[in-house]
Amino acid sequence: MSRSPSLPDRPRLELDPEMSDAERLDAIREHYRRIVGVNEELEQRLAQTRSRREQLREKVDRLKRRNEALKTSALYIASVEELTDDGVIIKQHGNNQEVLTEATPKLEDALEAGDRVGIDDSFGIQTLLDDETDARAQAMEVEESPDVTYDDIGGIDEQIREVKEAVEDPLSHPEIFETVGVEPPSGVLLHGAPGTGKTMLAKAVANETDATFIKMAGSELVRKFIGEGARLVRDLFDLAAEREPAVIFIDEIDAVASKRTDSKTSGDAEVQRTMMQLLSEMDGFDDRGEVRIIAATNRFDMLDEAILRPGRFDRLIEIPKPDEDGRRKILEIHTREMNVDDDVDFADLASKLSDYSGADIESLVTEAGMFAIRDGRTTVERRDFEDAIEKLDHTDDGPDGVVHYQY
Numbered sequence: 468m469s470r471s472p473s474l475p476d477r478p479r480l481e482l483d484p485e486m487s488d489a490e491r492l493d494a495i496r497e498h499y500r501r502i503v504g505v506n507e508e509l510e511q512r513l514a515q516t517r518s519r520r521e522q523l524r525e526k527v528d529r530l531k532r533r534n535e536a537l538k539t540s541a542l543y544i545a546s547v548e549e550l551t552d553d554g555v556i557i558k559q560h561g562n563n564q565e566v567l568t569e570a571t572p573k574l575e576d577a578l579e580a581g582d583r584v585g586i587d588d589s590f591g592i593q594t595l596l597d598d599e600t601d602a603r604a605q606a607m608e609v610e611e612s613p614d615v616t617y618d619d620i621g622g623i624d625e626q627i628r629e630v631k632e633a634v635e636d637p638l639s640h641p642e643i644f645e646t647v648g649v650e651p652p653s654g655v656l657l658h659g660a661p662g663t664g665k666t667m668l669a670k671a672v673a674n675e676t677d678a679t680f681i682k683m684a685g686s687e688l689v690r691k692f693i694g695e696g697a698r699l700v701r702d703l704f705d706l707a708a709e710r711e712p713a714v715i716f717i718d719e720i721d722a723v724a725s726k727r728t729d730s731k732t733s734g735d736a737e738v739q740r741t742m743m744q745l746l747s748e749m750d751g752f753d754d755r756g757e758v759r760i761i762a763a764t765n766r767f768d769m770l771d772e773a774i775l776r777p778g779r780f781d782r783l784i785e786i787p788k789p790d791e792d793g794r795r796k797i798l799e800i801h802t803r804e805m806n807v808d809d810d811v812d813f814a815d816l817a818s819k820l821s822d823y824s825g826a827d828i829e830s831l832v833t834e835a836g837m838f839a840i841r842d843g844r845t846t847v848e849r850r851d852f853e854d855a856i857e858k859l860d861h862t863d864d865g866p867d868g869v870v871h872y873q874y
């Protein structure tokens with residue numbers, strides 16, 4: 468911002484004792500004229516400053532409103548096709564509609580053909596997006612080799628065996644499948660109540676096979692940028708091919724693959740497009756090398772059957788809540804690092820935890836530890852677990868206070 472010009476000099480009255488009265492009077496009159504001149508100039512400056520302050524205030528208000536709008540409303544994604552004297556030609560992702568629109572002068576200077584931009588409902592360019600690796604990074608979680616092992620998962624040994632057979636063996640020993648002439652399952656769908664270890668299981672497979680674990684939540688695919696879901700699905704599969712061996716894990720797949728609803732909103736059409744892209748990626752899956760795909764859902768009843776056809780998610784594995792023995796194992800797993808008193812009997816404790824999921828048991832163990840700490844002890848005792856059960860059971864919606872879908 469430019470600095471304001473310096474203030475005018477303060478006029479000085481200089482009277483010489485030699486001066487005649489008439490000369491003095493003239494000097495005083497001249498001085499008065501200069502004071503009036505300076506005063507006028509200062510008033511003018513004040514008025515200019517006030518008006519500038521008003522302008523800045525309006526600008527701040529405008530920016531605040533714009534900021535709010537950007538924060539609250541979803542933007543559509545488009546690519547800049549061409550910058551013309553009449554405006555910017557953009558092509559909207561998803562429907563490929565071409566539009567002549569405008570950007571703010573500042574954005575216009577920064578735009579180049581090929582850039583990805585976020586546009587509002589009236590196609591105004593609101594923001595310039597970073598390159599697509601950022602969108603990928605936002606939506607995907609990539610772990611070179613997660614540190615979860617099968618030993619960290621309790622109570623679902625049979626399901627672990629099935630996942631090993633369907634995902635691990637084709638990655639570790641593809642030759643066996645070739646020799647026998649059997650196509651390994653394309654995709655495995657884990658379904659069951661929340662917090663039962665579906666994500667853990669997918670991570671453990673990636674660990675066991677030294678594969679890159681790439682997780683994408685279905686809700687991310689349909690969330691912020693309309694027109695972006697199908698592209699993210701493509702990116703997901705491309706990234707997996709670059710990083711093979713890889714395990715793709717799509718959590719909450721119901722968000723993109725629910726049964727068709729009757730409503731015809733643009734959001735629904737968008738979800739459909741994303742699902743079609745997912746199906747087409749899975750159909751072309753054979754050539755993708757050492758990439759395996761696992762999806763998970765808590766809402767199996769909601770899934771569109773198209774996703775379950777042969778060649779797609781054709782191996783369904785239900786991950787149940789643990790039985791009593793499973794709960795005991797999970798208690799033991801989560802207390803491995805804990806200083807537990809001899810008076811704690813895990814088998815007895817497990818018998819009191821019917822309907823607890825693995826995640827609920829993890830919260831229970833943490834809560835028991837907190838009771839011991841609050842009491843100034845370094846050992847967790849039976850009463851801490853009992854207090855923790857009482858505390859968690861007193862939440863209305865379930866052992867962990869989370870509203871559970873009745874599976």
Ligand SMILES: Nc1ncnc2c1ncn2[C@@H]1O[C@H](COP(=O)(O)OP(=O)(O)OP(=O)(O)O)[C@@H](O)[C@H]1O
Nearest residue numbers: 619620621661662663664665666667797825826829
């Ligand atoms: N079978 C289990 N054995 C040991 N710990 C478990 C088990 N199931 C869940 N947990 C604990 O609960 C946490 C959450 O589990 P996870 O994220 O794998 O569940 P999920 O089935 O994927 O849940 P959601 O459907 O809510 O995504 C895990 O980090 C783990 O600590």
